[in-house]
Amino acid sequence: MTTHKPAIILITPQMGENIGTAARAMLNCGLTDLRLVGPRDGWPNVKAERAAVGAFEMMEPVKLFERTEDALEDLTYVYATSARDRKMVKPVVTARYAAGEAREKIAAGGKIGFMFGAERMGLLNDDVALADALLTVPLNPEFTSLNLAQAVLLVGYEWFQAGDSTPPAQVDMNGTELATKEQVYAFFAHFERELDACGFLRNEAARPNMVRNLRNMWSRAHLTEQEVRTLHGVVKELTTLRVPRK
Template sequence: MSESAAARGPVIILVEPQLGENIGMAARAMANFGLAEMRIVNPRDGWPNEKAEAASAGALHVLSAARVFGSVEEAIADLNVVFATTARERGQQKRVFGADGAMAETVAHAAAGAGVGVLFGRERTGLDNDAVALADAIITFPVNPAHASLNLAQAVLLVGYEWFKASGGSLPFSVGERPVPATREAVLSFFDYLEGELDAAGFFMPPEKRSIMVRNLRNIFHRLTMTDQDVRTLRGAVVALVQGRRGGRNLPRKGRAGEEEK
């Protein structure tokens, strides 16, 4: 396996998959996380498979490049490091990794030019012990032990996700630059106005609790880390409520049927 191939991530090796749909969904999961090389060992329904193409959601480049092998030994012959996925302890005294730890090791191996592969077993029974014996280490997943079996494509997706993170993948977008908080002057002016109107409405009852209630109210707004726009919006909302209560001109006019006119 070439260094350029290793840089694309681990080879995904499906051992005797039974359903074309699962192969297609596995290809889709690979494409989601930048994995390019699929190898298939003795697919039950032959290859190529129209159902795999239909289920791939456009990951045809993965399927078109997929290679078919007659045995696991042939499929891993050119690889340097092989992981086997399994939900059961096999008593083979191999190192056991979660997908995150295995993919962290894969990044290091790939950087050194080594070819890494991950074996995935049949949908119903997983890998047999002989296939697991060919691997250097085991990948397993923290799942509910009462329902530990994963769909083939789900298992591929979990490995691909951890590979993408370990190799430097990042979120496609973020909130962006944090806005500048409002000045203390703007915040305190808002507090003064709000507390004055709440006094007029009789909110601070009983009077001896006013100072505690004011502190609690101010801390609610402080936790929001308000911007100047936030302060203006909140102040405008309170003004509208006060004017509405006092019969101000900003009230919506009523139509003949009692509906608000726009």
């Protein structure tokens, strides 16, 4: 059984290029259900195809409607995106909150839609009245203008992130493993032994603090097994009597 994903509904979009770039934004976020209500330049649209850079080929066929009501009729919950106060009694949520809420509603069997207005004026109040909630994005209050694709990407990104398990930070180990503490401590001993031998740690009073500082430095590095082997080799070479190169 295919899990439902939110529909993106563009109400009277004006330019084919904006429809195409919105489709690109959708597909980047795993969304494939694009619905158009009364696109100004008609549909299909060559400029939209070009701007989509192949996205339409990987999505469901675009659905075309004459009325907003028809585009929403199979959905159970619809968010209307807007940066303006509509003076309506409706829940007002951020894109991040809406993403989590939408996933909960879908898990319970619901079908969700995100509705976007035309580039110039946004959604009409008559369209907003058909939605269950207003979705707004906290941005610079002195300038909240987003183009259509940016708005779709922002909402789509929050949707995708709400279900993504990618670690927030990770290290590419490139085929090696982090060194064990035993391996790191063995390097400490080797390094400090050679520092004693060359006289670097000759100040007995300062020695304990110097050793702690050096060990802290190496510990912060989170050395891999290969790096520990390399450091052993470096110390060995530096402490071996060699004939200067000519």
